[in-house]
Amino acid sequence: MSDIESRGYVKPEVLVSTEWVAEHLSDPNVRIIESNEDPLLYPSGHIPGAVEVDWTRDLNDPLRRDYLGQEGFSSLMRRIGASRGTTLVIYGDKNNWWATYAFWVFQLFGHTQARIMDGGRAKWAAEGRDVTREVPSYPESHYQAPPRNDEILRAYRDQVLAHVEKKGKLIDVRSPQEYSGERMHMPDYPNEGALRGGHIPGAKSVPWARAVSEDGTFKKATDLRAIYEGEAGLKDDDDVIAYCRIGERSSHTWFVLSYLLGYPQVRNYDGSWTEWGNLVGVPIEK
């Protein structure tokens, strides 16, 4: 049994190890994708054959606060030469924070053949594996994406409000200082600010990075259950909404709850605190 299989996840197949990736570098059915917070990292050296998907340029609509649409996703996949059947293996910096964000966006288009490389970029580098600065190019594919489906994986503000009113479970994955309202946002950085500090009523605080071990790999299922169920009071048949500031850190928690713990209904509220903390007429809690 592999290390990943031994950790007791409900859907272990969604993770691949660095060894697995090293063995599939030339597999034509696999496309390796690096997705980082830091735009300097990919050009400074990446897994041979890996393409970059950048969260600001590739995943967001430039003119409205939304993700890319059906055509945008089709062009992105064509550009990286992926077809509907290609296994997309995503990895990145910061314990795969941005990798799970890309993974979540890909699921809005139902690209279920997607994996996260456990341990991310840091583990690959720590193991001394090959990196290159060479940017690969692949023949353009004919990818045709279905329309984006937000219903299952994404929560909008009205749905969050209804969820709050029926005392639904919410996980706030920001830092404890952001959760308490003690820290708002940095004065020089108004773009991700909110008018008020605090959290959505009823939300429990579980900072996203608690799901990972020191080496960047995901913690085993019993440790994850101790955190999310023992401490935060979730039950494995709960309907859960996760949020952070703009919806990226919470995609990491969405991934953990949906796949590693197998919760049937988890949604990411990408409006998150930058919407809720500025929204007229909604309650907050401090």
Place this chain on the structure above:
Amino acid sequence: MADTATLPPKLAETLDLLALLPDRADRIQLLIDLADRFVDVPERVAVRPFSCDDRVPACESEAYVWAERRPDGRLDFHFAVENPQGISAKSFAAILRESLSGQPLEQIANLSTDLVYDVYGKELSMGKSMGLMAMLQMVKALAKKAMGERVVTAEREEVPVVS
């Protein structure tokens, strides 16, 4: 973008160079080249484990900043970046060390934190810009501290900035 006429000359030069590179990939390449020029803090200034007092708050790449006083009262800046993946922090440290060391303290103290956007562009994530701005703020604070001490040392013995 900041008015480069009021900036230390080497910093103005770097910003001018970045402004000449409209292509994002070229800018990124220049920043990676700068990160390759990163120099770790010399042992005469600090040795590991470093003091928390010298650590940049909010920087996820675990960056440290020190100032070393020159005979003329100006400062040399030194940095450590403990996260091997902290390439943006390293490139910024290289820029600050090379372009602010030995420059007039007033100019350093008056730098705007918008410098971070001038160098990295507006697409930075909040976490990244918080860390980089905190690095710059620490450098500015060291310059201000040295300016205060310069006034005091007219009456007292010189107080070293390096602790």
